[in-house]
Every structure is written in C-alpha cells, then in structure tokens.
C-alpha cells in the first residue's frame with residue numbers, strides 16, 4: 001500500500017465538466033497533514049484526530065477546489081432529514097440532518113464519509129444544489145428521495161431537470177450485512193444480493209432506485225464509483241480499518 005502521507009492531494013469528481021455553475025469534488029486520502037490512522041487528508045472533526053490537522057486539511061481542500069472557506073456541514077445522524085441552508089449558516093454544522101440543500105451561491109455544502117454513499121444533486125434550471133449522506137440507515141429512510149422532494153418544495157425544482165451523482169462508497173463486494181438490513185432495504189430494486197450464504201448490500205443500486213422513484217431521469221444519474229474498502233490506498237474505509245479518517249464530499253454553486 002502506498003503511504004498516503006507521500007501522495008499528493010487528489011480530487012475525485014462525480015459530475016462531468018459540461019455542467020457549468022458548480023464546483024464539486026470528493027477528497028481522497030493523500031495530500032494532508034494527519035498522522036496514522038488518519039493519514040493523511042482527514043476531514044472529520046469527530047474521529048479523534050488533532051483538530052489542528054483537520055483545520056489544515058480542510059484549508060488545503062478549500063484551496064485546491066477554489067471554495068469559499070466557510071463550509072456548511074451537518075451532524076449526520078444516519079437519518080432521513082434534509083435542511084435548507086443559506087448565507088447565515090456559513091461555517092455551521094446543522095444538527096439532526098443528513099442532507100443539505102441551498103440556492104445560495106458560494107456557500108459550500110460539505111459532508112463527511114468513510115464508506116457511506118454521498119449523493120450530489122444539481123438543478124441547472126433553478127440554480128440549486130443538494131448533498132446527502134446515505135449509509136444503510138439513511139438509505140432505508142430514503143434520504144436521496146427526500147432530498148429530491150425537498151428541492152421540489154423549497155426551490156420549485158422539477159425532478160426531471162436534476163442531475164444526481166454518487167461518490168465513492170463501499171461496494172457490494174465488501175459490504176456484508178445481517179437480516180435487519182435486508183428488511184430495511186429490500187423495497188429498493190437491486191439493494192440486496194445473496195451469494196454463497198452471505199448477504200451483501202449494494203448502496204449504489206438502492207440509491208439509484210430511490211432517485212428514479214423520485215423522478216430523476218436514469219441518464220442523469222451518474223453512479224460509477226470505486227469501492228472505498230477495496231481501495232484503502234486512496235480512500236478511508238471505516239468497515240475495513242475501524243479507526244480511520246473521513247473524506248469530504250463538497251458542492252458549491254458559483255456565481256453571484
């Protein structure tokens with residue numbers, strides 16, 4: 001495995017370049033200041049890492065992407081609730097929610113991940129964005145569908161105008177679960193795989209199904225994403241590593 005402290009800061013992208021008006025990215029392990037087990041670009045301030053390293057790492061990602069520095073983050077309680085945020089929320093962590101939506105330009109939305117799926121939303125017509133955190137519990141609560149509906153309600157977004165994308169997350173290859181997860185996710189097509197006596201969850205399939213059900217066009221759902229647990233040289237993986245860092249999904253509207 002490559003030493004993450006040696007590798008440069010690299011950003012994984014989800015949306016194609018031809019979508020103007022947003023800055024987005026998903027951080028990877030390299031290019032930060034944290035020591036093991038958080039090496040090196042840990043962005044989570046709740047995992048036991050030195051806060052100075054986390055601040056430094058956030059600043060590095062901010063600069064690399066050209067973001068306004070005051071991110072809005074969320075408590076991420078593995079639930080299904082969505083918050084609409086605006087200028088006055090800059091720099092805040094919104095309690096009790098797992099998704100954020102906004103129409104405010106230059107206000108970066110940022111959520112933290114190590115295996116859970118990030119879901120990015122962009123409405124080029126209404127100039128609005130959203131970002132969701134979907135582990136199995138959030139997915140069971142239909143956080144992706146809830147975010148679409150919140151954008152419809154708050155901004156008048158039409159689901160067929162939305163672009164949605166999934167960031168790197170744990171693949172079915174590495175995500176073995178128990179029966180309680182089966183009941184929670186079975187309603188969504190393709191979520192549960194049973195192979196050789198094991199039950200595996202495909203978070204990408206569940207979230208794609210939820211996006212389709214909420215009215216997002218299939219050809220506007222971008223879901224090619226590597227497995228975090230198979231690629232711990234590039235990504236933090238809570239399931240594979242236990243104590244580890246967090247990546248950030250970030251999304252911001254440009255313009256005035």
Ligand SMILES: [Zn+2]
Pocket residue numbers: 170171172173174227228229230
């Ligand atoms: Zn895997």
